[in-house]
Amino acid sequence: MSASPAMPAMRLLSGNHACALGAIAAGCRFFAGYPITPSSEIAERLSRGLPEVDGVFVQMEDEIASIAAVIGASMGGVKAMTATSGPGFSLKQENLGYAAGAEIPCVIVNVMRGGPSTGMPTRPAQGDIMQARWGSHGDYPIIVLAPASVREIYTETIRAFDLAETLRTPVVVLYDQVIAQLTETVELAGANGGTGGARSERKWASGPPDAYRPYAANEDGIPAMSRPGAGYRVHTTGLNHAENGFPTQDPEAVSRNLGRLLAKFDRHRDVIDSWQALGCEDAEVVIVTIGISARAAMRAIEISRARGVRVGLFRPITLWPFPEKALREATAKARAVLVPEMNAGQLNLEVERLLGGAPVDAIHRFNGEPITPAEIAERAESLAKTPHAKVTSSRQARWQAR
Amino acid sequence: MMLDSAAEFDVRDYLRAEMMPHFLCPGCGHGIALRALLWAVHELGIDKDKLAVVSGIGCAGRLSAYIDANTFHVTHGRPIAYATGLALARPDLHVVVITGDGDCLAIGGNHLIHACRRNLKLTCLMLNNEVYGMTGGQVSPTTTEMRLTTTTPLGNTEPHFDACALAAAAGAGFVGREVTHHVPKLKELIRAGLEHPGFAFVEVLTDCTEIFGRKNEMGSSPEMMLRQKSDLRPSAYRDSVDTPFRPNNLATGILTRIERPEYGAAYRRAAAAAKAAAAKSSAARSAATPRKGTA
Numbered sequence: 001m002s003a004s005p006a007m008p009a010m011r012l013l014s015g016n017h018a019c020a021l022g023a024i025a026a027g028c029r030f031f032a033g034y035p036i037t038p039s040s041e042i043a044e045r046l047s048r049g050l051p052e053v054d055g056v057f058v059q060m061e062d063e064i065a066s067i068a069a070v071i072g073a074s075m076g077g078v079k080a081m082t083a084t085s086g087p088g089f090s091l092k093q094e095n096l097g098y099a100a101g102a103e104i105p106c107v108i109v110n111v112m113r114g115g116p117s118t119g120m121p122t123r124p125a126q127g128d129i130m131q132a133r134w135g136s137h138g139d140y141p142i143i144v145l146a147p148a149s150v151r152e153i154y155t156e157t158i159r160a161f162d163l164a165e166t167l168r169t170p171v172v173v174l175y176d177q178v179i180a181q182l183t184e185t186v187e188l189a190g191a192n193g194g195t196g197g198a199r200s201e202r203k204w205a206s207g208p209p210d211a212y213r214p215y216a217a218n219e220d221g222i223p224a225m226s227r228p229g230a231g232y233r234v235h236t237t238g239l240n241h242a243e244n245g246f247p248t249q250d251p252e253a254v255s256r257n258l259g260r261l262l263a264k265f266d267r268h269r270d271v272i273d274s275w276q277a278l279g280c281e282d283a284e285v286v287i288v289t290i291g292i293s294a295r296a297a298m299r300a301i302e303i304s305r306a307r308g309v310r311v312g313l314f315r316p317i318t319l320w321p322f323p324e325k326a327l328r329e330a331t332a333k334a335r336a337v338l339v340p341e342m343n344a345g346q347l348n349l350e351v352e353r354l355l356g357g358a359p360v361d362a363i364h365r366f367n368g369e370p371i372t373p374a375e376i377a378e379r380a381e382s383l384a385k386t387p388h389a390k391v392t393s394s395r396q397a398r399w400q401a402r
Numbered sequence: 403m404m405l406d407s408a409a410e411f412d413v414r415d416y417l418r419a420e421m422m423p424h425f426l427c428p429g430c431g432h433g434i435a436l437r438a439l440l441w442a443v444h445e446l447g448i449d450k451d452k453l454a455v456v457s458g459i460g461c462a463g464r465l466s467a468y469i470d471a472n473t474f475h476v477t478h479g480r481p482i483a484y485a486t487g488l489a490l491a492r493p494d495l496h497v498v499v500i501t502g503d504g505d506c507l508a509i510g511g512n513h514l515i516h517a518c519r520r521n522l523k524l525t526c527l528m529l530n531n532e533v534y535g536m537t538g539g540q541v542s543p544t545t546t547e548m549r550l551t552t553t554t555p556l557g558n559t560e561p562h563f564d565a566c567a568l569a570a571a572a573g574a575g576f577v578g579r580e581v582t583h584h585v586p587k588l589k590e591l592i593r594a595g596l597e598h599p600g601f602a603f604v605e606v607l608t609d610c611t612e613i614f615g616r617k618n619e620m621g622s623s624p625e626m627m628l629r630q631k632s633d634l635r636p637s638a639y640r641d642s643v644d645t646p647f648r649p650n651n652l653a654t655g656i657l658t659r660i661e662r663p664e665y666g667a668a669y670r671r672a673a674a675a676a677k678a679a680a681a682k683s684s685a686a687r688s689a690a691t692p693r694k695g696t697a
Contacts, residue, residue, distance in 0.1 A: 029491075030487065030490070030491050032486075032487060051669075051672070051673035051676060051677070052673075052676075052677065052680070054673070056490045056491060056669065058486070058487075058490060058669075060483065060486070060516075061512050061513065061515075061516035062512060064480060064483065065480070065483035065486070065512070065513055065516070066483075068476070068477070068480040068483035068484045068486075068487065068513075069483050069484065069486045069487030069490070070487055071476075071484060071487065072456070072474075072476075072483070072484035072485060072486065072487025072488035072489075072491070073487035073488060073490065073491035073492075074487075074491075075474055075484070075487075075488055076454075076487070076488045076491040076492035076495070077491070077492070078491040078492070080487070080491070094477055095477055095480065098476065098477050228451075228452075228454050228472035228488075228492060228495055229451050229452055229472070229492070229494065229495065230451070231451050232472075233450060233451060233470055233471055233472055233473075234472070234473075235418075235466070235467050235473045235474075235475065236473070236474045236475065237467070237474075237475035238475065238476060238477055239475065246420075246421065246467060247467065247475075
């Protein structure tokens with residue numbers, strides 16, 4: 001017997017399992033994927049879950065075909081997702097750019113593992129922070145969400161679909177191997193991972209087909225999409241296109257449509273931006289990080305505060321576009337900022353850029369070992385004493401000093 | 403009657419007038435293939451609203467923009483993969499792929515062979531002009547031996563693909579080839595492909611007069627088309643009557659037609675059966691009286 005819909009179902013789940021259930025709860029009815037560690041559990045779970053809700057799962061011949069099939073399904077009007085890890089994420093980049101440029105909603109989960117290349121398939125890393133934003137060619141906007149717990153993987157996967165559908169954009173859900181395979185308690189949106197109530201839907205074209213402009217800006221900058229079979233018979237292309245959807249090289253038409261696309265998120269930042277600020281009000285040192293490193297930072301804050309050093313955490317949940325206003329507010333009173341991350345230096349570059357000259361130090365690790373709370377606490381406490389001491393050191397020196 | 407249906411068919415009913423003039427070179431055979439496709443669509447009475455055309459990159463890829471249907475011009479080599487998602491998500495649509503020899507056999511070769519194996523209902527129209535025309539005339543996987551291209555200045559020394567043999571070997575249930583000289587036959591072949599209940603692969607030999615023909619001194623478009631006509635024979639005719647002098651020795655007509663389970667329908671049947679079984683066992687569980695004393 002299923003639980004009453006009013007009663008939230010508590011489940012003990014791995015991160016990847018929660019991702020699959022979040023997708024179904026969000027209304028995902030198509031998944032195409034290719035096996036890759038450490039994300040394969042998402043595909044495995046959806047291969048069972050999607051047919052139960054009249055959805056379709058298909059294992060494609062490669063990573064490129066997987067994202068292509070997902071975009072194809074979405075062009076048919078169905079909420080669609082794929083999941084992968086670093087090497088596969090690299091392969092998907094060209095078509096991810098297509099989805100961004102042609103404004104086709106879709107969700108791409110990237111479970112980060114060691115890199116470059118095949119790297120360390122079963123070890124965690126956070127080396128795809130920049131690839132997630134800049135991986136495809138040309139100028140395009142994209143949304144990247146960075147959950148830090150199993151529960152948050154569930155809720156952020158749901159939010160990824162809502163943002164993808166309402167803003168007509170690919171959305172990346174980015175988390176690391178540790179959280180992917182961590183087991184935690186999750187409160188599901190509805191009984192048995194059900195629908196959890198009405199979800200945000202795509203803006204569909206209405207009105208006479210003759211008057212329909214597939215890439216009209218509308219008042220909110222989001223063009224209404226047409227569903228094949230509804231009488232609109234439009235053209236969708238990866239070539240630069242005019243408002244009518246057909247290819248153009250007219251500089252004015254390209255500027256207008258691409259300009260609208262690049263500015264598309266600006267007036268929707270209230271729904272896109274999401275972050276967690278923990279103890280930043282009185283913090284001498286604010287830690288900025290995501291994923292498993294943020295989980296370590298939460299413990300580090302407790303350790304340091306017990307020793308009388310006020311440390312806070314700013315955690316972007318929406319990683320891209322980066323919640324810069326919130327970051328500036330959270331760090332306004334801090335003496336220094338510390339960015340611990342499992343890569344050779346990515347997030348710290350954005351934080352340094354946004355904070356323009358403020359003391360920003362970093363802990364970088366790329367050997368497959370998570371950064372420990374004790375390490376973060378120790379560095380934060382030393383920064384509280386001498387905020388400028390580490391900042392002048394080169395990244396190389398920071399690695400060697402570790 | 404062939405002539406009657408030809409009289410009823412007006413290609414302009416299926417084209418986007420606002421996209422004219424088209425961008426194909428004078429003498430290019432792609433337009434003939436496009437017309438044959440639309441003629442077949444017309445004869446089958448396929449609703450334009452239910453027709454989805456997915457095309458890749460290259461000269462063939464640009465054709466989708468001219469068709470008054472739901473058209474998707476996607477990334478290089480990937481139209482079959484996009485079409486797979488679209489057709490699985492929307493089994494109510496007629497999904498047609500238009501691709502070229504480079505798009506389909508080189509960068510997209512993996513998708514082709516797996517689509518043949520998977521047997522999802524799709525019609526794949528591969529326009530083979532033996533060359534990468536859009537990029538200026540480089541060698542392709544179907545360029546015949548010793549032909550000159552911008553990247554084979556010494557003559558092509560790579561063997562070419564027989565695309566139909568490849569598709570058939572990969573398991574395609576419907577495989578056929580035709581030349582642009584035989585327009586009604588081409589239409590009939592595409593029509594048979596559209597009617598096939600599974601993955602259908604149709605290769606159309608078209609002439610790239612401006613680039614490939616000029617480089618190889620193959621003459622005007624009519625000369626290139628006549629050469630295709632005289633070089634190619636239906637397989638039975640070829641075997642019994644004469645030996646074509648053209649080295650690729652390609653047969654035309656329907657080359658393979660086997661009915662295999664269609665992937666989408668098979669998937670939906672399996673899903674429905676699993677749901678029915680789950681509902682039955684759930685009903686049986688709730689009906690059963692709690693048992694006592696069993697471990």
